[in-house]
Amino acid sequence: MSDHQDHHDGHQVNYKKIYFILLGLLVVSVAGPFLEILWVTLLTAFGIAIVKARLVINNFMHLKWEKRLVKWVLTTSLLLMGLMFAGVAPDVMNHEGNNWENLAAQAAVARGVAGEHEEEEAEDVVEVVVGFSAQSTFTVVCGACHGAAGDGTGAAAAALNPRPASFIDPVFWETRDRDRILTVIRDGAAAVGGSPLMVPWRASYDDEQIQALTDYVMSLRPNE
């Protein structure tokens, strides 16, 4: 007992006051988003979280009066956390760089954003159709390998063997028809004896969307 009594006798904290300030800050952080202004929400959410955490750490945990050793130990942990974040975040937060591209993350974003429209506008079927654009989906998702113009020169193309198909090559179209394009998009190229690198997309897009994507690919065919 005596050891920490010596330590704490020098200060008196009004715990009740701190507690009510914390509750007041909680109310502000819940109220913030109702203004529907992004920076206000971020400030009331994370700015206030930092203030609340400081109040608890200083006044309830008494870190303010603790010996410096403890602060050093905790700071070291925080720095390690910052180091982890700084080292990993650039790869996670970006989905492409100079010599690389994260196709899975790009596809997840494209899928998620498309799904978002679907959910928000589910009551209005017309809106759902508008929300999906075959051309923009082709550019973002298919274009990663096949190129935005469909010429088989997407960012990932160089790394793939066999190379992704070029839809502007007349030779390619000598052996393809609409049914085959649709099957490959829906079930993957492996379904017709092609490369498994062209994966099936039926889980990501419904029949109507796959039809639209097929039409878009057909429209790239030269001399038509």
Place this chain on the structure above:
Amino acid sequence: MANAKPLATLRSATGIPTGRLAVWWVLASEVVIFGGLLGAYLMHRLGHPEWAEAAAHTNTWVGAFNTFVLLSSSFTAVLAHQAAEKGNGKEAAKLLGFTILGALTFLIVKSGEWTYEIMHGYTITANNFWSFYYTAAGLHALHVIAGAIIMGFVAVDAYRGRELHRVELIGIYWHFVDVVWIFLFPLLYIAK
């Protein structure tokens, strides 16, 4: 039995009571555990705009209520520490009892919330947002459970006037669990 105490609990090279120093070391490792998890969540959240859609389904009011519960339990924990410093073990035990009640309330609300979400299809495998949601909140809930159990032992001792310094030690841990939630709340419930 007083003489049978390990030397390490009596000796202090740093000027910080050994038990308290140990708690700070535990918390330093916890900072890395939760920091790594929340940091990973944050970078994915920033890199994936579509997570906002999933996050919109968490219930801010339930999160806010649980924040209120944890802040209140932290308040009673620090009052228990104050009582223990004055040598009032019975009062400290009573206040720790309120803190344990807070922990139980938090866990009951959380299990109701999770049941509702899981029944609506928001399971841990639904997508990456929900995976993080259940992992981060679940790890935090495990800390709440552990804290409540330890607090039970400390409260029983404190009631008998024994080991009163431990009231402060479990309090420091408990406030840390509170601080983690203070950051989880805006990350999972407010930023949508």
